[in-house]
Amino acid sequence: MSQLSLIRLKIYRTVARQLHGRVPCWVCGEHVTLEDATLEHIHPRAEGGSGHQENLAISHAACNHRRHAQAPAGVAGTDA
DSSP: OOHHHHHHHHHHHHHHHHTTTOOBOTTTOSBOOGGGEEEEESSOGGGTOOOSGGGEEEEEHHHHHHHHHSOOTTOTTOOO
C-alpha cells in the first residue's frame, strides 16, 4: 500500500470516528464510501498548497476530478 493510500485511509477513519461513521465529501457534502474516497487538496498544490495533512480532505473521486477540471480563477471566459 502506498504512502498516499495510508494517509487517505488514516484521514477517512479519523473523520468517520469523529462523525459517527459519516464521512462527508469536502466538495458536495454527501457521504463518501471508503472505496470512492480520494484525497482532495483544500488549497491546490498548483496554487502553492502543500501536501501536509492539514491541507487534505476526503472527497468523491468524481467531485475531485470535476473540481480540478474547471479552468483556474481569473482565466478569460470563466465565471470564477
